[in-house]
C-alpha cells in the first residue's frame with residue numbers, strides 16, 4: 002500500500018477515534034465508515050504481506066467495534082449488532098466487542114444471547130480489571146433471562162419505596178399463549194393452559210411511548226395533537242431502525258377485513274427470535290412504511306394509560322401516556338373481560354383478572370364494563386366495533402322485554418334515590434329468575450347505583466336490610482367482569498369503616514387481597530400489596 006494511502010487511513014482512524022472519545026457519535030460513525038470501506042478494499046487487494054494484512058484486520062475489528070458502540074449510544078441497536086458480528090468474524094474473542102454486543106443484546110431483550118457474550122468476555126484476561134462491571138451485566142442478564150422464562154416478577158421493593166426511584170427495567174415475557182382466529186373479530190390471543198387470576202400473561206416493552214403532563218386538567222386539543230405527532234414520529238423512527246419491528250407492525254390490524262388477516266405465529270414476537278419476519282406484502286427494506294397505513298394501525302392498536310382496564314404504577318399521576326405494544330395489540334375487547342394491564346415505565350404487563358381455562362381468549366375491556374348497554378354502545382362507536390358478546394345480547398333482550406330496566410335507567414337520569422333503584426332491580430331479578438352470570442351482567446351495568454348506595458351511610462340505614470350485602474354484589478360482578486379497581490376501592494372503604502380488626506375483618510381483608518391481585522396482578526408480595534393499595538387507592 003502506498004505510504005500516502007497508509008497515512009490517509011491512519012489519519013482517518015485517529016480522527017474517528019478522537020470523535021468517538023469526544024462522544025460525537027454521528028461524526029465518529031461517518032468517519033469510521035470511511036475507514037472501514039477503505040480498509041475492506043485494501044484487504045481484498047493481492048500482494049499484501051501477512052503482517053500488513055494482520056494489522057489491517059486488527060484495525061478493522063476495532064473500528065467495527067467502536068462504530069457499534071457509537072451506534073448503540075444512538076440507540077440504533079440492530080445496526081450496532083451487525084457491526085459487532087463483523088468485528089467478531091475477524092476476532093471471535095475480541096473482548097471489547099463481546100462486551101458491546103452483550104450490552105446491545107440486553108437492550109434488545111435477547112437475554113440468553115447477551116448472557117453468552119458476557120460469559121465469554123469474563124474468560125478473557127482483560128476481564129480482570131473490569132470484573133465488577135461485567136459481573137454486574139452478567140447478573141442482570143441472568144435475572145432477566147429467568148424473568149423472561151418464568152414471568153415471575155417482583156416489584157415489591159420499588160412499591161415499598163413509594164415508586165421513588167426510576168421505574169424498574171423489566172424483562173419481556175410471553176406466557177402460555179398463542180394467536181388464533183377469534184370468534185370476536187379477526188385474530189385474538191388465547192391461553193394454552195389454565196391460568197390463575199393475577200398470573201402474568203405478557204410483559205412487553207413499548208415500541209414507542211409519549212407522555213404529557215395533565216396538571217390537573219384535561220389535555221387541550223393542541224397538546225393532544227402534539228403528543229400524537231411525537232408518538233407517530235417515534236414509531237416511524239423505530240421502523241426505520243429495525244426492519245423486523247416494521248414488519249411486525251405491518252401485521253397489526255387497520256380495523257377492516259379482519260377475518261381475512263393472516264394469523265402470525267406468536268414466536269415471531271419473542272425478542273430472542275431471530276427469524277426474519279416476512280410480511281404478507283413484501284416490503285422493500287429501504288422504503289419507509291406507508292404513512293396512511295401506519296396511522297390506521299396506530300389508531301386501532303395504540304393503548305392509553307388512562308383506559309378502564311389499565312393501572313399505572315408511578316409516583317406522579319399528573320401525566321398520561323400513549324404507546325404501541327406489539328403482542329398486546331392482538332387482544333380483543335369483551336364486555337366480560339378477563340385480563341387487565343399494568344403500566345410500569347414503558348412496559349406493559351398483561352395479567353389474568355379472572356381464572357382462565359386453557360383455550361380461552363384473553364380480552365380487555367376497551368369500553369367501561371361497569372356501564373349500561375346503551376353507554377357501552379355509544380362508546381363502541383369511537384372504537385368502530387359492534388360488540389356481539391353474550392352480555393350485550395342478553396342485555397339487549399332484557400331492555401326490549403322488561404319495562405322495569407328502562408324505568409331504572411330513567412330513575413338514574415332523574416336522580417331517584419339509589420337505594421330504591423337497587424332494591425327495584427334486585428326485586429325484578431328475583432321475579433324474573435335472573436341468576437348467576439346474568440345477574441352479574443345487570444349488577445355490573447348498574448354499578449353506579451350500587452356503589453353510590455353502599456357509599457352512603459344514610460342510604461344504607463334506610464335500605465341496608467332490603468338490598469344484598471356489598472361483598473355478594475362485588476363477587477357476582479367480579480365473576481363476570483374480573484377484578485375492577487372501583488369495586489376494590491369500595492370494598493376497602495367498607496373494611497376501613499368497619500375497623501377490620503376482628504376475625505370477620507380478617508376474612509374480608511383476605512378478600513380485598515384476592516381482588517387486589519386480580520386488579521394489579523401478582524407483581525408484589527403481600528406486605529408490598531398493602532403499600533400499593535395505600536398508594537393507589539389514595540389517588
Ligand SMILES: C[S@@+](CC[C@H](N)C(=O)[O-])C[C@H]1O[C@@H](n2cnc3c(N)ncnc32)[C@H](O)[C@@H]1O
Nearest residue numbers: 186187188254256330331332333334386387388
Ligand atoms: C387491537 S385490535 C384487536 C386484534 C384484532 N382483532 C386483529 O385481528 O388484529 C382492535 C380491533 O379488533 C376488532 N375488535 C376487537 N374487539 C372487538 C369486538 N368485541 N367486537 C368487534 N370487533 C372487535 C376491531 O376491529 C378493533 O378495531
